[in-house]
Amino acid sequence: MEKESSGLIIGISIGVVIGVLLAIAAFFCFRRYHRRRPQIGNSSSRRAATVPIRANGVDTCTVLSDSSIGTESPKSIQNGMSFWLGSVRKSNVVSASAILEYSYKDLQRATYNFTTLIGQGAYGPVYKAQMSTGETVAVKVLATDSKQGEKEFQTEVMLLGRLHHRNLVNLVGYCAEKGQHMLIYVYMIRGSLASHLYDEKLEPLRWELRVQIALDVARGLEYLHDGAVPPVVHRDIKSSNILLDQSMSARVADFGLSREEMVSKHVSNIRGTFGYLDPEYISTRSFTKKSDVYSFGVLLFELIAGKNPLQGLIEYIELAAMTTDGKGGWEEITDSRLDGKYDLQELNDVAALAYKCVNRAAKKRPSMRDTVQVLSRILKSRHERKRHKRSLSATAEEITINVEQLDHRSPISGHRRVESIDSIADSYEV
Known part of the structure; x- marks a missing residue:
């Protein structure tokens, strides 16, 4: 009896000791949590909308968060250190991408209260802005009734944060304040390729310049397909998304529909612009790099014919191909604004390439790397002919x-x- 009583006492003692130890451990954990809570609160006090940014294609992600409204002094944070940067705020920025977060007031002032409208797209209005630093930029504002929405805003910031090429439009900043979502780009003074093809007020593009623009676009797409890690499919190549700088060099713009190739290629809804859409993408609802190649082929024919794809360009091309066998005789479809001023061999070579790009079977289309090589050879041959003539x-x-x-x-x-x-x-x- 005494043995059972002593065993019970020992058991109770051990239980009490364990309970005390657990209580002490819980106390220290609780105290540590409360010490860290103010920091967490400060971080979470920012608005919920966040933009995930992948740093140079690696798996680590940094989050671009919206700053709290009403801060008097814009600050820039890089590598955990704060410093002043004019009227621009830079918060949680991937240092390699150098994407800046602009305040709503900055952009409101730079666009003269959003009165400097220079364009209108599916995303929303685009304004010309003169920043306090003297830099001229383009501000694209997400319309409240936009067909693309906030998801495309986040996609564009995420991708352009890590994509850098001379034939891509550079994203220099963003703003997500007062219920507005805006993207800030380098200002492309010559506007869109579409305006130069269809605006009667603008001087027609020379043939030589059209081929050079095609090569610029091809190089930009080649970078997306073969240079970016992971590869990116643009999904909305069209003349209005090709912008021209002061020297008429072309850059690919508008990445709202773009997707990394590693993401599921199957979609429930068809997205893009009618006339440029890959027939295989429409039938299978699966997009690939070759979907961009098809759109690029349509763009090539648009440069050749000066005809809007929304007005049955491909049907027009198919009729012409019946008599040209897809290799020669394409002069009958050339843009009348060219006034016959083009090299016939170049025209047939570019058209033959375009015809391969718009093949209904994706497997038979060339890669963007192939198109770059073909267009480069065409321009090289041109320079050699000019050199020979000069000689x-x-x-x-x-x-x-x-x-x-x-x-x-x-x-x-x-x-x-x-x-x-x-x-x-x-x-x-x-």
Whole structure:
């Protein structure tokens, strides 16, 4: 009996000790939680809308959060250190992407209260803005009734935060304040390719420039498909999404519908622009890099024909191909604004490439790397022809000068020249 009583006492003692230890551990955990809670509160006090940014395609993610409204002094944070940066705020920025967070007031002031409208797209209005730093930018504002929405806003910031190429439009900042979502880009002074193709007020694009623009676009897409990690499918290549800078160099814009290739390629709803859409994508609802190749082929024919794809361009091309066998004779579809000023061989080469790109079978379409190589060869051949013509012209001028010098020589000198020629002829006869 005494043994059972002592065993019970020992058991109770052990239980009490364990309970005390658990209570002490719980106390310290509770205390540590409360010490960290203010920091968590400060972080979560920002508005819920966040933009995940993937740093250079690696798996680690940084979150671009909306700053709280009404801060008097805009600050920039990089590598955990705060410093002043004019009137721009930079918060939780991926240092490699250098995406800045602008305040609503900054952009309101820079656009003169959003009165400097320069364009209107499916996303919303686009304004020209003059920043306090003197830099001119374009501000794209997500319309409240936009067909694309906040998801596309986040997609564009996420992708352009890590994509950098001379033939892609650079995203320099964003704003998500007062219920507004805005994207800030480098200002492309020459506007869209579509405006130069269809605006009668603008001078028609020369053929040589059209081919160069095609190569610029091809290089931008090649970078997305083969240079970006993971690869990116643009999904909305069209002339209104190709912007031109001061020197008429082309850059691909509008990445709201773009997707990383590693993401599921199957979609429930078809997204894009009618006339540019890959037929295989429409039938299977599965997009690939070759979907971009198809759209690029349509763009090539748009450059050749000066005809809007929304007005049955592909049907027009198919009719022409019945007589051209897809390789030559494409001059009958050329843009009338070119006024016949183009190299026929170049025209047929570019059209033949475009026709391969719009093949209904995706597997038979070339890759963007192939298109870059073909267009580069076309331009290289052009330069070689020009160099050859300059060489022939220089030779002709030299001959003309020599003839003029002969004409100014004395009759005796001329007679001697004739004699020398006769003697050479005699020697060959012998």
